[in-house]
Amino acid sequence: TLFSEDGRLIAQSYREYPLYHPKPSWSEEEPGEVWRGVVETIKEVMVKTGVQAEEVKALSVSAQGEAFMPLDRGLNPLYRCITTWDDRAVKQHEDFLRLIDRAELFKITGHPSSPVYTLFKLIWFKQSKPDIYEKTWKFLLWEDYINMILCGVPAIDYSLASRTMLFDIRRLNWSHEILELSGLDVDKLPEPYPSGVVVGEVSQEASRETGLARGTLVVTGGHDQACGTLGVGAVNPGITYVATGTVESIVAPLHAPMLRQEMIPMGFASYCHVVSNRYLILGANPSAGILLRWFRDRFGEKYIEESSKRGVSVYDLMMEDASKAPAGSQGLLIAPYFMGAGTPNWDTYARGLILGLTVAHGKPEIIRAIVEGITYELRLNIETLEKFNVKIEEIRTVGGGARSSFWLQLKADVTGKRVVVPEITEASSAGAAMLAGLGAKVYGSVDEAVSKFYREFKTYQPNLKVKEVYDRFYNVYVKLYPEVKSIYREVFQILEELGGQ
Known part of the structure; x- marks a missing residue:
């Protein structure tokens, strides 16, 4: 780039x-x-x-x-x-x-x-x-x-x-x-x-x-998540970088590493930022955009056909349908642990959980419930970090999930945070370019580099009435994993015992 x-x-x-x-x-x-x-x-x-x-x-x-x-x-x-x-x-x-x-x-x-x-x-x-x-x-x-x-x-x-x-x-x-x-x-x-x-x-x-x-000068760059965090101008605490692709990563800057022992079983990693004297804390949901791809491939024939006819993204069509379902997907909850649970539950035995499915639900509700489940996990990560006194005031987001206005507004409504899409969404590349410029003395400081690269493209504020609805469903959602945690291991054990049968 x-x-x-x-x-x-x-x-x-x-x-x-x-x-x-x-x-x-x-x-x-x-x-x-x-x-x-x-x-x-x-x-x-x-x-x-x-x-x-x-x-x-x-x-x-x-x-x-x-x-x-x-x-x-x-x-x-x-x-x-x-x-x-x-x-x-x-x-x-x-x-x-x-x-x-x-x-x-x-x-x-x-x-x-x-x-x-x-x-x-x-x-x-x-x-x-x-x-x-x-x-x-x-x-x-x-x-x-x-x-x-x-x-x-x-x-x-x-x-x-x-x-x-x-x-x-x-x-x-x-x-x-x-x-x-x-x-x-x-x-x-x-x-x-x-x-x-x-x-x-x-x-x-x-x-x-x-x-x-x-x-040509060769300058040290960094880990993609750290570069992406710089790329959206997240240098100091308060701004959180969220990259929603196949996996969803949540990265928050810190003044010092966070090494509390109670974080170990949660899976959070704290390590060096690409900005001097700054650190990061990284959380992740391994089953984010991959769930939408799974739904597309298994149940999305009509979206694939329509996409081909209209020349538009299949995911845009899926989001369009999902937006027609009400907040809360008529009581359908989907825990997106299809590839295990990421932070803060951090459980490789966990698997996807669908609760409240009825004959009244259709594809719009199921797609919306998938997106809501992914976003409930984002909120769970944010709230967990805030309990450790990590300051999170604003979400700056990139990736496939940042291309959908519906999902971006849903992020704001579920988390209660201001959500911003930057003008440059190639955040990791932008961060690496800033570092190259700093090494070449094109910029005198990180702040100067950020002022050149970071510009807001669009912002989303929480709709408080919708947030009230999501608060109620979220309070039910967070009870799901603790209730079924032991059952995941029982199922795994059965599968192990059956082996290749």
Whole structure:
């Protein structure tokens, strides 16, 4: 994505890359395919705009967390990139928790322990692929991998380093204690830097491959959620960043890390912001937009046909229908735990729950109940954070869910918060561009960068009469999970016992 110095989005390009599943619970990416996508999108943006390579002053990378790959000294990948939702390291996770208390691990890293994090997969490498581990020069995540290819420096920023569960978020360096307990080598890890710092310049070789000018500044970027938070101007407490896509993420800025032990079973993570001397707290609902896709694919034939005929988005048609149903969906409640419960219930055994379905309900009510359930979870996260004295006054939202006026108003009505859609919805890219500008001294401060990039596009205020209706349904909704929590495990046990029958 290419931005001007005054914060205008000039052009963007997009590529997809496949996920590989060599075993059912494994998930991998091919580094060469991702890098090829990076090169193609850079070239495509330059061609689209006619911008000369020399006019690009600096670049930064906004990257997914946790995913990493081993490289030799020639920068050749020795194995595919292992992604977040790969669960090959369950045993390593369990073994490691025998060496250190879960609360102590949280105190160091700000993350509730889980097999998804890089730490445990690195231990898996050392145990299961010792030959590859020994040959590895550096284990790199996507930001440091791209930086390394561009400028020859394996530089990772604090926010992305935080997502490995190897990083001490208060000392701002790799944790000696975790490294010692794990037996991992610190010299196989990239060097951590603050975000917005120049770590090198595009090399001659990288220039030939990408079309970028030699000498273009390479600046540390950050974790996509942290970059997105900066991208909507959420620097100080009070503003919350909500990205509603397949998953819904809720991110709030803090002046200091929040490391209260009662947060551990809730799943909240507290880690470094891309803004110096700021931290974040991150919550998530894993079953957000994916539920609407599930409904479309299983029950949305009429919406798909109409979409094709009218040339409009199938989701716009679904939202249009949902808006015709009354608030509360005529008593239909759907808990969106179709892929487990996220924060604050944090339960992998949990599954979707539908309560109050009658023969009077149709597709409009069911779609609306899905959207309401997702938004009740947003409110539950906000209220939980507020109990921990996290200040949340306004929601700034992007993603697929931010394209629907109906859903945006519903967010305001359910949460009681002012909801804002920014003019630039490519928030993570905008945040990375701000960091590039800060590194290149285009902007003298974070506040100046935000003033150039962040502009409100549309705002939604709560309708107090509708909120009263939602308050009543929400008070019933929050009773559902505690009532059925133990039943989820019973069902899981039955399925385990039945096995392949």
